[in-house]
Amino acid sequence: MKKISSLLLIALLTCFSALSMADKMPEQAKVMDVASQTVDINQASLDDLISLKGVGKKRAQAIISYREMNGKFASVDDLLKVKGIGAKVLADNIQRLKI
Helix, strand or coil: CHHHHHHHHHHHHHHHHHHHHHHHHHHHHHHHHHHHCCEECCCCCHHHHHCCCCCCHHHHHHHHHHHHHHCCCCCHHHHHHCCCCCHHHHHHHCCCEEC
């Protein structure tokens, strides 16, 4: 009887674990999808820029402010002119950035 109870408990826990993982899968897929999208730095919204690695709200706003004050970026490398954006942030995101 103890073996049957133990097996039922294990089966029940396994089912709940599987359901819990299935609920999280679409959320993880969404994060992966956003992480693979390209970002046009001349048109990107605050949320688009925040999706970049190492770019939070403050840096994203700095990019938008720079763009508004100085016009469109001529190249992706022009991001280095924005306060708070360094070579590491640029290198971490170079594959996702476009003009």
